[in-house]
Amino acid sequence: MCPTHRNHPRLSPNSPLWRARARPVSEPRGSCLPAGRSARAEHPAGQRALSQHRAAKLPGASLAVPGTAVAIFTLVFLSTAAAQLHVSDTVHNLSAGGPGQVRAQTERQVCIFCHAPHNTSGLRPLWNRDVPSANYRIYRSSTLDARPGQPTGASKLCLSCHDGTIALGSVLSRAERIQMRTGDYLPSGPAHLGTDLSDDHPVSFFYTSGLALADGQLADPHSLPLEIRLGTDGELQCTACHDAHNDQYGDFLVLPNEFGELCTTCHQMSGWAGASHRLSQARVGGHSEGGWPYDTVAQNACRSCHRPHTAGGPDRLLLFGDEERNCLICHDGRVAKTDIQTELDKISGHDPRRYSARHDPAEPALVDNTHVECADCHNGHAAMAPERGGGYRRIGQTLLKTRGVSSGGAEVEEAQFEYEVCYRCHADTAVSVPGAVPRQSQTSNVRLLFQPTNESFHPVAAASVSSESPSLVPNVPRGSLLRCTDCHNSDSGQRGGGAGPDGPHGSIYDFLLEREYVTDDDTPESASAYALCYKCHERTSILSDESFSEHRMHIVEERTPCSACHAPHGVSNLVPGGSGDHTRLINFDTTIVRPDPQSGRLEFRDTGRLSGSCTLLCHGENHRDERYPE
Structure with a gap:
């Protein structure tokens, strides 16, 4: 007999309601019943209460049924028990018969660790524990539009176990603490959140239509399915994602999270529908570092990069505190087809491991602190598999929905051209490039160098109008446009004839170039020494002096590099460059x-x-108004 009710004059063990609650089953089900008893109701009133409760999906709701106060309590109890139908099969069953490692030494009651019908805190639902008084460090982010404060409501109740400050067996309805087999407090592990919640999904904030509108990538709360339950005032608590009584989906989730189903119910990221990280069938089997619950990248979806609790760091709840590690754990040749880590290990490249400053999604498009992170160029929620084949494309699929800077210097929320992404660092920010050739007209702002108003420029931001390009190879017709990555690309990339990934990640050549481009004086001419130039300009034409009557003499006989006279990007009209x-x-x-x-x-x-003339000193020889052709 239930020790709480055995002396109750209005609830006899011979009554139909008591017999309904006391029917033996193989597993414990009842709120205040010892293990081995069930709260499944057989009484007609109890069945009606359970049916109404399931339809409303309101665990623990009180149902006003005509009759005595005892009958009202009993129906409330039965309704609550129905929601807890499977709790005894989960690790939230802390009784001695529970299935988990954390359980009591002798206590047989299942639900007493959270609930009791009498002598409780007065909080719903019949809460049998103290409320923690800790001051929590909460989640903060530059991209967070919500304003979470200290935990409240249901979240505070969850933390009475999960912050580790209150003993698991410390319940209000007992004078003495229930003794546990594994120690009084929740042991360390993923479920032990502690009082530092800065690496956990924010809770205790109002999830409103206004918040969804301001964020732009959140679902309106009125469109959420019934499984996602907000608080009575519309606040988001732990119970929006977790049902403490039902573990059918794992981690007590209210919806399955395979393929990101639970996460994307609220988080509706722009570009996600076609993103590689949503569709990739690459297998993650054998990897233990990510702690991934499913077999493929697509199945893990959001969980491939994010962890909602005890994340690797407070930045966007990523798996690891080092931003690049969240990418390289897959893009190292073991999961993704694109082995980026091998590229970053080369002598020249955009290696995020060489920088201490971090990327912030809220930072200006025009980067104001020198750093390189994968997310500076790639949007993990929208990037698609790289396109195959040659030909000009304004922007590659791996750069979709990435911020940029326009040719005019304005910030662009979604770059439309590849160069706009490059301009984030290599334009007005003027990030210095090691080993850059010192020139007569000097600037590291490539946005100015590619301006179509300049006297000359390589056709990246606009097509060239010059007709003086007799050396162009047949597949580069006059008026063609180039991308930055036509020159700055992996030396082993597929666009250059290799088998590796394309993109400016790394190269064995200086200046992150796809091919050799020697800038040292006294270099013997060869197809390999100036391979980058010869990619678009026919070597036979250059050495036959078709465009300059003394090309061969300078390059072959004097062994002068192309870079001695020609700048690779352009020459800005806005930068002082002397006369001429x-x-x-x-x-x-x-x-x-x-x-x-x-x-x-x-x-x-x-x-x-x-034709033209030069006045200068080169290789010890004066050229004073020396004209060509002679």
Whole structure:
């Protein structure tokens, strides 16, 4: 007999309601029953209460049924018991007969650790524990529009066990603490959240239509399914995602999270429908570091990168505190087809491991602190598998829905051209490039170098109008556009004829180039030494002097590199560059080409189609208004 009710004058063991509650079954089911008893109601009134409760999906709801106060209590009890139909089969059954490692030494009652009909805290639902008084460190993020405070409501009740500050066996209805086999407090592990909740999904904030509208990627709360239950005032608590009495989906989730079903019910990320991380069938089997619950990237979905509790760090609840590790754990050749880690290990590249500053999604599109992270160029919620085949594309599929900077210098929320992504760091921020060639007109702002108003520029932001390009290879017709990655790409990428991933991740060549581009003076000419230039400009045409009557003499006989005279990006009209003209990408390397000692001039003059004159000192020889062709 239930020790709480055995002396109750209105509830006899011979009554139908008592017999309904006391029917033996193989597993414990009842709220205040010892293990081995069931609260499944057979009484008609109890059955009606259970049916109404299930339809409403309101665990623990009181049902006003005509009759005595005892009958009302009994129906409330039966309704609550129905919601707890399977709790005894879960690790929330802390009784001695529970299935988990954490359980009592001798206590046989299942639900007493949270609930009791009398002598409780007065909080719903018949709460049998003290409420923790800890001051919690809560989740904060630059991208969080909600304003969570200290935990309240149901979340505070959950924390009475899960913050580890109150003994598991400390219940209000007992004078003495229930003794546990594994120690008084919740042992360390994923379920022990502690008082630092900065690495846990935020709770105790009002989830309103206004919040969803301000965020732009949250579902309106009125569209949420019934399984997602908000508080009475619309606040989001632990119970929005977890049902403490039902573990059918694992982790007591209210919906399955395979393929991100639970997460994407609220989080509706732009671009996710076609994203690789949603569709990839790459298997993660054999990987233990991520703690992934499912077999493929698509099945894990959001869980591939994020952990809602005890995350690796407070930044966006990622698996690991080091941002790049969240990407490289798959993109190291073991899961994803694209082995990016091997690329980053090369001598030249965008290696995030070399920088201490961190990426922040709320930072300006024009980066104001020098750093490199995968998320600076790639949106993990929208990036798609890289396209195959050649041809010009304004922006690659791996860069979709990434922020950028326009050719005019304005911030762009979604870059439409590849160069707009590059301009985040290599334009007005003017990130220095190691080993850059010192030039007559010097700037590291490539946005200015590609302006179509310049005297000359490589056609990245706009097509070139020059007709003086007789050396172009047949597959690069006049008027073509280039992408930054036509030059700055992996040396082993598929666009360059290799088998590795494309993109400016790493290269064995300086300046993160796809092919060799020697800038040292006294370099013997060869197809390999200037392979990057010869990718678009035919070597036979250059060495036959079709575009400049002394190309062969300079490159072959004098062993002068292409970079001694030509700048690879362009020459800005807005940057001081001395006297002379800067057509044909003429912008001298000042370590090789120096001013004429007599006049002090260092200049090139354009005198017409394929002709000009130079005044300078190079290789010990003065050129004073020396014209070509002679």
